[in-house]
Amino acid sequence: MTSGLGGFAPKYQQIAEALRRDIQEGRYQPGERLPAETALAERFKVSLPTIRQAVGVLRSQGIVESKHGIGTFVRQDHRLERRSRCRYGRARSDGKLLTSHLRHDIVFAGTEQAPARIAEAMGISEGTEVITRRRVLYDKETNTPEEIGASYIPADIARGTFLEKRDVVPKALFLCVEDLSGKRYHHARDQWIARSATPEEIVTLGLPQGGHVMHVIHTARAEDDTVLEVSESIWPADRVTIIDEYLIDQEANVPDVPSQI
Amino acid sequence: MTSGLGGFAPKYQQIAEALRRDIQEGRYQPGERLPAETALAERFKVSLPTIRQAVGVLRSQGIVESKHGIGTFVRQDHRLERRSRCRYGRARSDGKLLTSHLRHDIVFAGTEQAPARIAEAMGISEGTEVITRRRVLYDKETNTPEEIGASYIPADIARGTFLEKRDVVPKALFLCVEDLSGKRYHHARDQWIARSATPEEIVTLGLPQGGHVMHVIHTARAEDDTVLEVSESIWPADRVTIIDEYLIDQEANVPDVPSQI
DNA sequence: GAACTCTACTCCTCATTAGGAGTTGACGAC
DNA sequence: GTCGTCAACTCCTAATGAGGAGTAGAGTTC
The missing domain is CATH 3.40.1410.10 (Chorismate lyase-like)
Structure with a gap:
């Protein structure tokens, strides 16, 4: 199935991009917890593995950090x-x-x-x-x-x-x-x-x-x-x-x- | 299901580690193509997504590079x-x-x-x-x-x-x-x-x-x-x-x- | 011989389902 | 009040299935 409306990029990349924008524009503050994966799956109307893949992109970029059993948090980039x-x-x-x-x-x-x-x-x-x-x-x-x-x-x-x-x-x-x-x-x-x-x-x-x-x-x-x-x-x-x-x-x-x- | 025998790490990490060793010990030479994902899945007796996750680890480490429709290749690390x-x-x-x-x-x-x-x-x-x-x-x-x-x-x-x-x-x-x-x-x-x-x-x-x-x-x-x-x-x-x-x-x-x- | 088509192979995306494991906080027993 | 238990929540691992898309090479046609 193609994503149909709008984007040509894979869904998980579109979602990663959307979340990244949310973070950069301050809708999720550094240190704050992101909505749970299940909640994100519902919000973006995709399955859980797709959400996990999207969050994985942000993780690999050092933008967020996941803690088992707790949640996914926005990292503060202090150099x-x-x-x-x-x-x-x-x-x-x-x-x-x-x-x-x-x-x-x-x-x-x-x-x-x-x-x-x-x-x-x-x-x-x-x-x-x-x-x-x-x-x-x-x-x-x-x-x-x-x-x-x-x-x-x-x-x-x-x-x-x-x-x-x-x-x-x-x-x-x-x-x-x-x-x-x-x-x-x-x-x-x-x-x-x-x-x-x-x-x-x-x-x-x-x-x-x-x-x-x-x-x-x-x-x-x-x-x-x-x-x-x-x-x-x-x-x-x-x-x-x-x-x-x-x-x-x-x-x-x-x-x-x-x-x- | 836990991995049962042997390792305590997740399967995909064990597989990534095994492949990494194969590469470091020269069983797969730089530039060479790795076996197809389906072949690896058979070799390691796991499902395809698990193999993809394992290969993804190596990709994110810059050890291998995947080309759509062609295969996954060992990168040469020339600095x-x-x-x-x-x-x-x-x-x-x-x-x-x-x-x-x-x-x-x-x-x-x-x-x-x-x-x-x-x-x-x-x-x-x-x-x-x-x-x-x-x-x-x-x-x-x-x-x-x-x-x-x-x-x-x-x-x-x-x-x-x-x-x-x-x-x-x-x-x-x-x-x-x-x-x-x-x-x-x-x-x-x-x-x-x-x-x-x-x-x-x-x-x-x-x-x-x-x-x-x-x-x-x-x-x-x-x-x-x-x-x-x-x-x-x-x-x-x-x-x-x-x-x-x-x-x-x-x-x-x-x-x-x-x-x- | 040259160009084209078609097929087989590759990796990529995505949905669904199931269970495991760590953390937190509310509740109840003491 | 203090402690322990337990339920609810979180992310993590993994299997299965289906289809999409890019590439290369064999075969065919011209």
Whole structure:
């Protein structure tokens, strides 16, 4: 059966579009519950699976969130701003973390075999042992998880040190690594990707099924190019905006790589 | 009915997981067609809608792509590297674009009312007229769309100039703007977000339903802080990796904003 | 050989039906 | 008042059936 009157798009898409408009025009406020699926089915005069398919579209777009047994709610799209650099700064070498509004939860510290993506960033072969420190960062007020993070330090720098202990470090991690290695952080390479969340990330970050994450792998090197630390951070993709502010250096050498004009 | 033997996850998730493993372990190669849905339904001994739901999971993760009337195919996950800065560089002021391997298709040039996000970046009110140049970039070899882009130039700089004409500009756009404004590009602010694609983006970039994009808004200013240009670029999220290489300046002032440690 | 048609195959849409599982709030027993 | 029970409500999973629409290839006709 075709939809007959009006639209040429499938019914479920028309319904998704109608609901999306309702939300954008404020008929359903952020945080508010949508009518039950059965009610929507009646309102749009379609069957329940069609409604579910329509709501599924909105879910996959992060516009609404369904809670089993409770209802479907309009999500508020709050994006937190994140600086893309600004990881370091001796201005804060008092030991105060840059992220003091977040609660740091160190979930693991010890020796691990480097996963492929980290090994590649470090320039070592997959499975080589590295010292790993994993953390989850929570908003202190709302107590919601905001970030999954991990730092990987080469074994020859950190093996047998306090970095293998699951304690809070006395000062910013990079300062500890500088002390232990005798070298200073000099240059870095950040690698950003957006991808769909893994099942573990969905659980840890409280994401909806099929949610996406922003994933950055940060490789910090000394002046002699040895890797001092690889760290990664993972955020819910729809809760962050990455901000990067910089001076334009028109004289800089331009690598011959793809880039937008 | 519960799934009975073995798994505790829903059937469709188990099937999605099984297929995902098959793909990752190479039993289905990139570009290859998956068995038809009816065949899969028989193999997994479930009904067709359940198979469709399972395949839908893989689709939403960008692992496979379905083509109506043809079949479902394993996508190859090629991410192109993009430099996050490197927009400028007089080293190339011969006029050669940084993106010479891409075909630039200027789809619009003229006066428009600034959309909200652009107005905010420019510090003007929504609806103010700006000179807009929209483009779509195609890979010269495969002829596939790789990027949607647009540049917005304040009317007092570009109104009545050749920038309103839908022609290729004689040299890099920022050099034209510098000539017209009499000011030089000095500093910039980039704003990255990952979000789900709009219907237009899905069509233009050839994305699967529910695909995601990486969206950057780039605001370039002169030394006196006036905005010279706001430009935006949109890529398929699963086809790009953003690369950022830089020197670490530990003495820099650290803004008091959220940031990973 | 070239163009057309027709068929078989593919994925897509939608209705109907059934039961499972989590949450909330009202009610009654204590 | 407090606690536990239970019913009503919510979303979730799954099967079945029917038809629609796009594609490719075999076969036929010219």
